[in-house]
Amino acid sequence: MDILRFATAGSVDDGKSTLIGRLLFDSKAIFEDQLEAVERTSRDRGTEYTDLSLLTDGLRAEREQGITIDVAYRYFATPKRKFIIADTPGHIQYTRNMVTGASTADLAIILIDARKGVLEQSRRHAFLTTLLRVPHLVLAVNKMDLVDYSEARFEEIREEFTAFASKLNASDLTFIPISALHGDNVVSRSENMPWYEGSSLLHHLENVHIASDRNLVDVRFPVQYVIRPHSATSQELHDYRGYAGQVAGGVLKPGDEVLHLPSGLTTTITGIDTFEGPVEEAFAPMSVTLRLADDIDISRGDMICRPNNQPEAAQEIDAMICWMADGLKLQPRSKLIIKHTTRTARALVRDLHYRLDVNTLHRDESAAALGLNEIGRVSLRTTQPLFVDDYARNRLTGGFILIDEATNGTVGAGMIVDAR
Structure with a gap:
């Protein structure tokens, strides 16, 4: 059974938390004591109905204001598929939280209030x-x-949203009319909208095809850890050497010829191990351990790929950055730590090309810095080569985070546009 990760987004009071509560409730994914607590809180507030948004708005500040502040993750399953939900905030001051929640999503649900229509936040x-x-x-x-x-x-x-989406790179766009409060078209088709001939939201989530979304062409295996069980009792285990990591792209099989970066040496895969035992193939996003035919000096941060299909070994990177630090600005000459896949290096901000207004898509080329929740195009220079692809080609090898050297806190997330 595969897993669908999806994020919800929308303006304040558009019903994101209620929708997720309805999905959890109608799919029987909550316990009786949870439902009783929600019913009790709803009665205490004087509402005439069970407020299902309370299932996800867990912070007291969120409940008091009726808004979502942090990214709330929820899990449920149906006989067809497992789901991980990221309930992301709608406020512009929490753009960084939305970027965090949507960065690993296979699908995004944008809610629009039928009374208000397409708002600036909807476009953002x-x-x-x-x-x-x-x-x-x-x-x-x-x-x-x-x-x-x-x-x-x-x-x-x-019609209004389709006209706006034509300016964006939206490959698969679906429209569903719903009422999260009453459950219309959420889990089952609504009798109140006989004119709508499409599927319910849950049916769409269960059946949307995601297998082809992952890059199965470019083999990318960032090495996370070298496994050498020195304390093993048997000779076979004592001689074991495996390279553990998560497949970031392509398909790996025993017998495949692979190339190691940065050395450029080639070897052959002799076996692929998992927690459950050996497998005949590995693909994203599986976490596996590779056994190789030759002893090569491989360590954390190295990359295993195909000899004729290599990522760019780059120290000059152009990227779109979402700045997440409060009280610290991103500006030229800033020094940061960059973490890309399993490789960490130091980075210098060489140039800020423009700041992007996410509401109007206007580029401000006179911007001197990026502040909290702002997005812009930035050039970086790293102290050692990173093995990268464009974010448009591979989200795993095309994305990175920036870390403040002083506090060790994450201050930015980046999507690679160009590398050399």
């Missing part, structure tokens, strides 16, 4: 999801019950 969320290369986008037009389940209103929103 759509831009961010396409910037992060989330392969599938669902526009859920919520609160259809408050517009009398109007087909005309739904079509109006669909």
Whole structure:
């Protein structure tokens, strides 16, 4: 059974938390005591219905304000698929949280209030999801019950958003009219909207095809750890040498010829081990241990790939950066630590080309720095080569984080546009 990671986004009070609560409730993914606690809190607040948003808005500050601040992760499963939900905030001051939640998502659900239509925040969320290369986008037009389940209103929103999405790189866009509060078109088809001929939201989540979204062409295996069980009792285990990591792209099989970077030496895979035992092939995002035919000096941060299909060994990197630090700005000559796959190096900010207004898509080329939650194009110089691909080609080998040397805190997330 495969796993679908999806993120929800939308403006304040568009019903993200209620939608997730409805998915959890209708798919029988919550316990009786959780439901009782939510019902009790709903009664204490004087609401006439069970407020399912309380299932995800876990922080007291969120409940008091009725907003989502942090990224809340929830898990549930149906007979067809397992799901990991990232409930991301809608506020512009929490852009960094949305970037964090959507960076690993296979699909994003953007909620729009049917009464308010496409807002500036809706456009911002759509831009961010396409910037992060989330392969599938669902526009859920919520609160259809408050517009009398109007087909005309739904079509109006669909046309407006489609016109905006034509400016973005949105490859798969689906529109679903829903009412999260009443469950219309969330888990099962709604009788209140007979004019809608598509599937319910959960049916779409269960059946959307994600296997082809991963890069199965470019073999990329960043080495995370070298396994040498020196304390082993048997001679066979004592001689064991394996290279553990997560497959970031392509398909690996025993007998395949592979190349090691940075040495440039080639060898052959003799076996692929997992926690459950040996396997005949490995692909993203499996975590495996490779056994190789030759003893090569391999350590953490190195890359295993195909001889005729190598990533760029780059020290000059152009990237889109989302700045996440409060009280610290990104500006030319800043010195940071860059962590790319399993490799860590020091980096110098050579140039800030422009700051991007995520609401209007306007480029401010006069910007001198990036502040909290701002996004811009930046040139970096690293102290050692990183084995990279463009983010558009591979999200794992095309993404990185920036770390402050003084505090060791994550201050930025980057998506590689060009490398040399």
